[in-house]
Structure formats: C-alpha cells, structure tokens
Amino acid sequence: MCQLLGMNCNVPTDIVFSFTGFATRGGRTDVHNDGWGIAFFEGAGVRHFVDHEAAMASPIADLIKRWPIKSKNVIAHIRKATQGRVALENCHPFVRELWGRYWVFAHNGDLKQYAPSLTGAFRPVGNTDSELAFCFLLQELRRRFGDSAPSLADLSAALRELVAEIAAHGPFNMMLSDGSALFAHCSTNLHYIVRQYPFTTAALSDEEMTVDFSEVTTPQDRVAIIVTAPLTNNEIWTQFASGEMKVFVDGAPTAL
C-alpha cells in the first residue's frame, strides 16, 4: 500500500510543511520507499515530479522541501509497490489531458481482477492497476460528457458512480484534480483538515517541525489538507467514511 497527500486552497499556498512530514514516511518513519511523486497545478499548467527513489533519498524531494511552490491544488504520493515494478512509469501521480485541462491522479490500494475495457483513447504506459483505473475514469468521463466539460455537480455525480464501480475490485483510496476541484475517495484510510481563520500552530508527527500559520496567512485564506494518516499531533483531523467521496473547492469540502 501507499500513502496519499492532497491540498486544495482558495489562494495559492505552499505545501512545504505538510510535504516535509509526508516525505519522511518515504523511507524513514515508514516503509514507502518504492518511489514517490507530486504534482502542483499552477494556473492551467502542472509541475509534475516523479522519482523511483525513496522520497527521503531524492534530490528533487529535497528541493521541494526547500522551495515554496505555490498552488491551489496539489497531489502527492509515496509508493510501496503492490502491483507494477519499481520504475518511473509506475510512479504516481499520473497526468493526462481531457477537455483541454490536465488531470492529476494518485491511488493507494490494490485492485483485484480489474481489467476494464479500454477503447484506446487513454492507455496506461506503466503496468499498475492505478494507472489503469485512471485511464478508465477519463475514458468514461469523455464517453458520458463528450467533448465539453460538464458542471462540477454533474462531474461529481459521474465520478461517484465510476469510483464505486472501481472500488468493487478492492481498496481504492484516490485523489483526482483538474486544477479547479480536488476529488478524494476513501476505501480504507483518508483524513482531512480545513485550516482557516483563526489560524493556530501545528506540529508535525513525523519530524521536529512546527508552523504558526497565523504568521504566514491572511484571514481570508483557507486550506484543506487530505492525507492517508494525520500529519500533525495537535490538530483534529476528520476521518472519511469507507466508500465516501468528498469534493474540495477553494479549501473546503462542498456539498456535492
């Protein structure tokens, strides 16, 4: 199994604090050392970093811990290989284009007897169940909605159906973003927190590091962090129910 980290905000925010704790699980405080990756939306563009080295040993992970890239939607992943060998093409997150937008996807879980019918419009490059599920999701979204992106409500409803279909094959904790919303589905383990005014100080569980968010934010800022296991030990995280999908927009879960 792997671990997931996502961030959705109302203003571009850096993920240095959360990523620092998360990356420590990639080889030091936990066993997820079969590669890692992170993708940042920046406007319509995506900065995409993947590496088949452990996050703790990766020079790119080190750069990201020091360089505050600001983004409204981020998805990161540290990998403990279950299906697919340790190789760059099997590192999450995966990126594809649909409707003139990039889509970013990462998965933690293990799908069994999962062989969806692919038409060829989106085809996996590597050999993970995860990339297969991502290709299936995008194919089915395009099949349902044609050449134009639907409303967020219609998109969310379609994703709920598709995700449930995939999750019937095994654990499917996943995060998906098109740069405007972040969709997070829990099969087994997912938690989130919304940080907003009045901001407080947070302390990482995996590293000796604290941040007083009131010093680095404005009262209008709102940031949702979604992660496999809580990153801090002095804040209250909300656990997803099994089978629950939440849609985060502007730093908070929506009613969609």
Added chain:
Amino acid sequence: MCQLLGMNCNVPTDIVFSFTGFATRGGRTDVHNDGWGIAFFEGAGVRHFVDHEAAMASPIADLIKRWPIKSKNVIAHIRKATQGRVALENCHPFVRELWGRYWVFAHNGDLKQYAPSLTGAFRPVGNTDSELAFCFLLQELRRRFGDSAPSLADLSAALRELVAEIAAHGPFNMMLSDGSALFAHCSTNLHYIVRQYPFTTAALSDEEMTVDFSEVTTPQDRVAIIVTAPLTNNEIWTQFASGEMKVFVDGAPTAL
C-alpha cells in the same frame, strides 16, 4: 523565437554538459528568458520539468545542472514568447500519451493562420501555436494508424508529410520523441553532432566548461546532440537543410 536541444543515445547518458551551455542562453548569453523546460525518458516513464522563470534563475535548472539524470532521449527548450503569454501551461516541452507511450514535443518558430481541425482527442491546455501543432500531429497519427503503433519507417513517413503541412504556416523547427526515436525537423536553424569513439574534449561556447568525453564513456557509446545553434566551439556540427527531418535512433541519424 526559442531554442531547442535534443539528445538521442544508445546508452543512457547525462546531458549536464550540453544543458549547462544551453541554459546559459536562457537569460545570460541570449534573450530566451520567458520560461524553459526539459523532458527525460527513463524506460517508458518521463521526467518532465517546466518553469516559467528564466533558465538562469530557476532552482530546477540549477538542480539539473548538478544532478546527472541518465536518459536515451531528452528534449529541452528555452522560450522567447512569440505566441501565448508567459505561463507554465505554455512552457515546452509538452507531454501526451498515445498508444500507451508518452510523446514529448518542443517547437521553435511561429505559425501564422494555423487553425487545424481538432476532434477533441488531443486538445491544447495553453494557447501556443506549438501545443496546437503537437495535438494535431498526435491526432493525425492516431487517425492514420488506429490503435496500434506502426513501424518506425511508416511513422517517419507519416511525420514527414504532417510536418511539411504544418511548416507551410511558418517556421517549424521541432523535436518529437516517443522514447525510442527522436524526430527533428528544421525550417530555419538546427544543427547536430554525433559523438562516438574515439571521443575527444569538447569546450562550451556559452560557459567556461570543457569535458574530455573519453574519460566518461565506453568505446561502444554513441550520442547525438541536436540543437538550434552549436554548443561547442571546437567540434564540427552539421547544419540541417531547410525542410529536412532526421530520425535519430541509438545515437545516430537513420536513413528513414
């Protein structure tokens, strides 16, 4: 206009030497400071780095100059914006998937009255003529060959026709790779060199830097470097003819 750099090799090779000279043109020895990018194939996977800062000021470019990523196919680009604002989604190279392979593309030139008919299978995210041409190329390859990749000979023949069609709209110096071959087309400016046994010492034109390739290679190694303007001042580079497309495999141009 922009500048292009490509590398095609028979064994995974680092591009630190060539990229160091090339990146210097991104804001210091030349004016290409509206972003840059580089993509490295690693097996079937791709490491893709783009930045809208000048290459000379970019922390990622700095990392790439120090960290020898080994690859058999690399494409890099420094941008002087002609069409499309300075934004991450307009930075080359662009990456898309076709036939279960990643394709990497970069362009230098300026296409006029270029509005190809897109079916929606590949759609630009940004607003450059370059990404439009890339989407058109992949769409037409898929239309001609369906769901299966053709032979390299058939692929090369198809690309020659498509590239000529695009180049009728203006300068279309471009590089394209699927990780097995590197296709390079020249409208106005492109040069290449093949480095092979016996290797010699090369000296960059844009930086005080020399490398004795005989010390870092084996006699079997072969590396083709393709670039807008020659990177070294003590080697003989071959200029492409206008309208010429070359197909590089295993570090040398082929007869295809």
